[in-house]
Amino acid sequence: MAVYTRLGAEEMARIIAAFDVGTLVSAKGIAEGVSNSNWLVETQCFDATRRFILTMYENRVEIGDLPFFLDLLDHLAARDCPVPRTIHDRDGASYRLYEGKALALIEFLPGVSVSEPTPGQARAVGAALAQVHLAGRDFAGQRENGMGCAAWAELLGSCGTDGLSAIDPQLAALVARELPLVSGRWPTDLPRSVIHADLFPDNVLMLDERVTGLIDFYFACVDITAYDVAVTHAAWCFSADGRTFMPELSAALLAGYDAVRPLSDAERAALPLLARGASLRFLATRAYDWANTPADALVTPKDPMAFARRLEFYSQDGHAGIFQPA
Ligand SMILES: Nc1ncnc2c1ncn2[C@@H]1O[C@H](COP(=O)(O)OP(=O)(O)O)[C@@H](O)[C@H]1O
C-alpha cells in the first residue's frame, strides 16, 4: 500500500489545475511502492485523455534532493532513455509544495514490472542501465550516495548484535566478517557517473522484452558506475529469497550492459567485491526496517536474509568467475 496521504477530490482538482494538462477526470491511488504516495491521474485536454503519475514525497525523500532527481529524469529523457519526463507547473517549477510536502507530476509510462524475468528481459535491463550511465555523463547535478559504506555500518550497527541475531542466528557473524572486509577494500579508482542505485524489477516497466520505463530514481547519485551494475545484478539474478542464483539471467544482464557500455577489465575484476557491497547495502536497510517497523505499520518490511544469502554467494571465491565474459 502506498498512499499515505488522503487527498479529497477538490484538493486533487486544485493541485492538477496548477499544471497545464487539462481538467481532472480521475485519480486513483496506486498500491505498489513503499516510500511515497502515488496516484494515477487522468485528465481531459481538448479531445485527448492524458495520464500522469502524481507523487507526493513522504518523509523518506529530502525536498532539497528533488531538483537532482527531477532534473535527472528530464536530462535522461531528452537523451532517449526510457524514463518519464516531469511535467512542470504553470510557473515552470518541477515540483510544488502542498501543506508542507512536495508534489511532482510525472509522465505515465506503459508497462508492467516482471517478477520472473527471462534472459531477454535481463539483457534489455542491462542495456537500459548502460544507456543511463552514458547519457548521464554530461548531467551537471551532484549528489553523494547517502547509502554508501558509512551508512551500511551505521544502519547495521544500530541493529546491534542482538537485533541481527533475532533476524537469524548466523547474521551477526556474517556482518562482522563482511562489513570491515568490503568497506576496507572498497575501490576508489573506478569510473564514476550518475547511477540509479536501486534498479530492482519493481523499478522497471516492461512490455514483453522491451524496457518502457525506468522509474523511482530516489536513490540516484554520483558513484562508481560498476557498483550500479552490481546492484542490478544482485536485484535481478536470484530468486526473490536469494537462495537460487540464475546464471542465465546473469550472463544476459552483463551481455546487454556490455553491448552498450563495455565494462573495463578493472570494472569486471571489481564486480565480485562491488556485489558484496550491494548485498550489504540492501541487507542493511532491510535489517534496519525489520528491527524498527512497528507491527501495525502499513508496509511489510522486506526480508533481510534474502540479501544475506546473496552476500554469502558473492563472497565465495568460486563465484568470482560469473562476472567474466562468457
Ligand atoms: N512514470 C510512471 N509510469 C507508470 N507507472 C508508474 C510511474 N511511476 C510510478 N509508477 C507506478 O507507481 C508504483 C510506485 O512507484 P515508485 O516510484 O516505485 O514508488 P516508491 O518510491 O514509493 O517505491 C510503481 O510500481 C508503478 O506501478
Ligand SMILES: N[C@@H](CCOP(=O)(O)O)C(=O)O
Ligand atoms: N529496493 C529496495 C527497497 C527500496 O524501495 P523502493 O520501493 O523505493 O524501490 C529493497 O528491495 O530492499
